[in-house]
Amino acid sequence: MATDQENGIYTQASDATEGPKTQEMLLNMGPQHPSTHGVLRLVMALEGETVVNCTPVIGYLHRGIEKILENRPIMGGIRYMDNADYLSPMLNETAYAGAVEQAMGIEPPRRAQYMRLLTNELQRIASHLVAVGTYLLDLGAFTPVLWCFRDREGILSLFEALAGSRFNVNYMRVGGVLHDFPKGWLSECTAFLDQLDKNLIELEQLITGNEIFEVRTQGVGYIGAQQAAAYGLTGPMLRASGINWDLRVDRPYMAYREVPVNVQVRHEGDCFARYKVRVQEVYESIRLCRVAIDKMPGGPICTRTPIALRPPRGETYFAVESSKGELGVYFISDGSEYPWRAKLRGPSFVNLQILPELLRGYKMSDVVAIMGSLDIVLGEVDR
Amino acid sequence: MSTMLLADNVWWTQLLNGIFSWAFLQFLVAFLSIFGFIMTSAMILILAERKVMGWMQDRTGPLHTGPWGLLQTVADVGKLLLKEDIHVVMSDKILFLLAPSVFMAPVIASFAVLPFSPYIAIPGTALATGIVYYVAMSSIDIVGVMMAGWSSNNKYSLIGGLRSAAQMISYELPLVLALVSVVMLTSALANDGIGTISLLQIQQYQNSWMKTGNGVLDFLFEGFTPWSWFFLIQPLMLVIYYTCGLAETNRAPFDLPEAESELVAGYLTEYSGMRWALFFLGEYGNMTIVSAIATYLFLGGFSGPGVAYLTGLNNIGWGLAGNLLAMGYFTLKVYLLCFVFIWIRSTLPRLRADQLMQFAWLILMPVTLGNILLTGLLYLLLEGVPSWLFLVVTGIVNWAMLFGFIWLVGRVTVASTRRAQSPAVRARHYASPASTVQLRDGVPTQAVPLPAGTEAASGLK
Numbered sequence: 001m002a003t004d005q006e007n008g009i010y011t012q013a014s015d016a017t018e019g020p021k022t023q024e025m026l027l028n029m030g031p032q033h034p035s036t037h038g039v040l041r042l043v044m045a046l047e048g049e050t051v052v053n054c055t056p057v058i059g060y061l062h063r064g065i066e067k068i069l070e071n072r073p074i075m076g077g078i079r080y081m082d083n084a085d086y087l088s089p090m091l092n093e094t095a096y097a098g099a100v101e102q103a104m105g106i107e108p109p110r111r112a113q114y115m116r117l118l119t120n121e122l123q124r125i126a127s128h129l130v131a132v133g134t135y136l137l138d139l140g141a142f143t144p145v146l147w148c149f150r151d152r153e154g155i156l157s158l159f160e161a162l163a164g165s166r167f168n169v170n171y172m173r174v175g176g177v178l179h180d181f182p183k184g185w186l187s188e189c190t191a192f193l194d195q196l197d198k199n200l201i202e203l204e205q206l207i208t209g210n211e212i213f214e215v216r217t218q219g220v221g222y223i224g225a226q227q228a229a230a231y232g233l234t235g236p237m238l239r240a241s242g243i244n245w246d247l248r249v250d251r252p253y254m255a256y257r258e259v260p261v262n263v264q265v266r267h268e269g270d271c272f273a274r275y276k277v278r279v280q281e282v283y284e285s286i287r288l289c290r291v292a293i294d295k296m297p298g299g300p301i302c303t304r305t306p307i308a309l310r311p312p313r314g315e316t317y318f319a320v321e322s323s324k325g326e327l328g329v330y331f332i333s334d335g336s337e338y339p340w341r342a343k344l345r346g347p348s349f350v351n352l353q354i355l356p357e358l359l360r361g362y363k364m365s366d367v368v369a370i371m372g373s374l375d376i377v378l379g380e381v382d383r
Numbered sequence: 384m385s386t387m388l389l390a391d392n393v394w395w396t397q398l399l400n401g402i403f404s405w406a407f408l409q410f411l412v413a414f415l416s417i418f419g420f421i422m423t424s425a426m427i428l429i430l431a432e433r434k435v436m437g438w439m440q441d442r443t444g445p446l447h448t449g450p451w452g453l454l455q456t457v458a459d460v461g462k463l464l465l466k467e468d469i470h471v472v473m474s475d476k477i478l479f480l481l482a483p484s485v486f487m488a489p490v491i492a493s494f495a496v497l498p499f500s501p502y503i504a505i506p507g508t509a510l511a512t513g514i515v516y517y518v519a520m521s522s523i524d525i526v527g528v529m530m531a532g533w534s535s536n537n538k539y540s541l542i543g544g545l546r547s548a549a550q551m552i553s554y555e556l557p558l559v560l561a562l563v564s565v566v567m568l569t570s571a572l573a574n575d576g577i578g579t580i581s582l583l584q585i586q587q588y589q590n591s592w593m594k595t596g597n598g599v600l601d602f603l604f605e606g607f608t609p610w611s612w613f614f615l616i617q618p619l620m621l622v623i624y625y626t627c628g629l630a631e632t633n634r635a636p637f638d639l640p641e642a643e644s645e646l647v648a649g650y651l652t653e654y655s656g657m658r659w660a661l662f663f664l665g666e667y668g669n670m671t672i673v674s675a676i677a678t679y680l681f682l683g684g685f686s687g688p689g690v691a692y693l694t695g696l697n698n699i700g701w702g703l704a705g706n707l708l709a710m711g712y713f714t715l716k717v718y719l720l721c722f723v724f725i726w727i728r729s730t731l732p733r734l735r736a737d738q739l740m741q742f743a744w745l746i747l748m749p750v751t752l753g754n755i756l757l758t759g760l761l762y763l764l765l766e767g768v769p770s771w772l773f774l775v776v777t778g779i780v781n782w783a784m785l786f787g788f789i790w791l792v793g794r795v796t797v798a799s800t801r802r803a804q805s806p807a808v809r810a811r812h813y814a815s816p817a818s819t820v821q822l823r824d825g826v827p828t829q830a831v832p833l834p835a836g837t838e839a840a841s842g843l844k
Binding site for chain 2: 025027033034049136139140141142143146147150206210211212213214215216218219220222224242267268269270273363364365366369
């Protein structure tokens with residue numbers, strides 16, 4: 001046992017191994033590295049190829065989004081929420097708009113709620129497709145990522161037709177949404193979902209039964225149910241460890257109070273289970289999208305709100321089930337049109353905490369396998 | 384005698400006799416075509432890889448340089464030649480500069496044993512010891528990779544180099560053992576019981592046709608008998624040889640030394656410009672060689688309809704046509720195998736280092752050794768029967784082994800993953816109802832308004 005005080009990194013020499021010991025190697029993985037999903041830096045102590053210790057260093061993508069939100073009128077802040085988890089802007093906006101609505105006591109019209117559900121589920125599909133594709137890219141398979149991005153492109157095109165922008169959609173408004181569907185959008189969406197169903201089956205045929213994929217992921221990065229709950233994991237990470245917890249079911253918000261969701265749970269708690277939960281959730285989201293299209297009510301898409309939104313003084317917490325887990329906004333208002341504080345509870349940030357615990361003792365090749373299965377987005381970790 | 388030689392062969396007569404000889408012309412043609420083949424083949428393969436992978440991945444691949452993107456590789460090479468050659472300051476300079484050449488040279492040297500057609504081959508020299516020479520050359524590659532990994536003074540490079548050394552050495556053994564069984568087949572086919580390790584002769588053993596006198600049949604099948612190619616008799620060995628070839632050339636799914644997502648670019652990390660391109664060229668050259676050796680040993684080499692017939696006519700024009708035809712067949716078969724390389728790359732994920740080693744030492748080694756033993760036993764048991772019967776029996780046994788091998792790999796996968804998942808299974812099995820996690824707490828979803836007149840606890844004004 002030794003503590004390397006100079007580097008501030010706790011290193012542990014393995015007492016069990018006999019014979020000559022090699023020197024531990026300190027390896028900086030990132031922030032410029034192909035598979036750290038952005039600019040995460042991992043300081044790893046390696047013994048051979050075995051990870052002895054790992055310290056994630058974050059903050060390379062810090063843009064001060066929470067501080068920016070405090071300095072923008074509430075409507076202006078919605079646009080900045082796009083950049084937090086840049087793979088699921090619709091979900092971020094829903095969380096922020098929902099928090100303000102909850103603080104002001106506004107209930108969006110029923111049509112707006114269903115439009116939010118539809119766009120949220122499409123966004124969840126897009127985010128999970130990126131997660132699955134880049135995960136396979138981390139494991140060395142080249143094709144799935146391109147197939148996934150091809151399918152995600154369809155969703156982004158739909159968003160472009162709907163909101164005018166592919167990526168930073170700026171679509172949600174306090175009290176509803178910005179635009180109604182353009183003509184023919186819903187039928188286009190249905191056609192896309194049918195095609196996506198076929199493509200997903202093809203994707204699964206390529207990946208799921210593959211022996212190499214199975215030996216790389218099954219049993220790797222095991223998180224027990226108790227441990228997952230203790231670390232505060234949410235989303236697919238938690239559900240892959242056998243805990244049936246989904247905010248859409250357990251604290252239903254908006255249209256989810258009317259549309260039941262089948263929560264996908266697996267009990268293995270390893271990387272394969274996390275991958276599988278994500279794929280199953282894509283199927284489930286496709287089903288939810290179809291339900292939303294079928295049940296899409298008429299009526300206004302937005303309630304009338306004052307131009308300057310002044311939520312009453314008070315605090316509120318509103319959380320949506322984002323693609324990565326519980327995405328919450330803790331909203332404090334002092335009665336002015338600027339939020340006094342808008343704290344984001346990001347699922348990526350919380351899920352990342354378990355990484356050093358998970359990596360210890362695994363080989364270096366497993367580092368990317370485990371890290372990819374966490375599905376973190378550094379834009380939201382650093383905010 | 385010696386005085387005669389000295390008197391007759393003064394240096395210019397020797398030189399003239401050497402240069403204006405049939406053998407020298409043959410050497411020159413062979414050398415130029417081999418060297419040209421390596422260079423052009425690498426360029427074509429790089430383009431083919433990008434196009435084929437683009438096709439498999441539902442995208443177009445390079446499209447803008449030249450018609451249909453055909454000049455993309457030319458542009459790439461031009462760029463690489465003009466790029467600055469960056470050296471790392473703290474690197475071991477001599478090794479760093481030498482490593483690409485050490486990697487590239489054996490690749491070019493290996494081509495010396497490859498006959499491209501009945502006449503285009505470097506004559507005499509290494510042909511008789513084809514397989515041994517090839518194996519020796521392919522193991523020198525490791526030195527270049529090790530040098531690059533060590534001298535770059537980069538941790539990723541070092542790990543990549545070490546991984547690569549371990550991998551190439553491990554897979555060299557089953558690769559050679561897979562080839563041994565082919566040599567054993569030739570010794571069973573030979574009249575005197577002595578086999579051969581020459582690639583040309585192994586190819587001839589696969590294509591023995593008795594002249595029937597029927598012109599059409601003779602034209603088609605003289606020197607081309609696909610029913611007796613060794614991939615039908617030893618299919619498992621082809622699969623294992625090809626797998627080891629993937630590992631030897633550091634191609635996916637065995638591309639751990641240059642695993643992009645883990646080691647950035649492995650031993651290539653610090654290289655740029657033409658030195659990097661030499662490694663790349665070497666890799667694609669290696670790919671061609673592995674495919675070429677597999678072509679000779681299992682797919683009947685350059686044989687094809689018409690080759691032996693045309694070259695046997697003793698007519699220069701028809702002989703040339705036969706040679707060109709042979710090169711065409713050979714290139715076709717080699718690129719077919721290279722296509723499988725690309726196909727595999729775009730399909731499979733990467734193995735882990737320890738799983739890679741286990742696969743080589745615990746599965747491939749015993750299987751290839753067992754196959755050698757089995758072939759020898761069959762040879763002993765079936766002594767005296769006609770050779771076609773021996774081939775049929777060996778073929779049946781080996782096809783059964785192939786399916787057994789596939790079943791074995793599947794079983795090993797299932798067993799190992801089940802063992803790896805055992806903590807989850809155990810935790811679920813022994814979980815008592817009391818320890819199940821309770822998360823549902825019935826938190827209201829509506830905002831709870833603060834009582835009027837009270838200040839929030841968070842210190843609002």
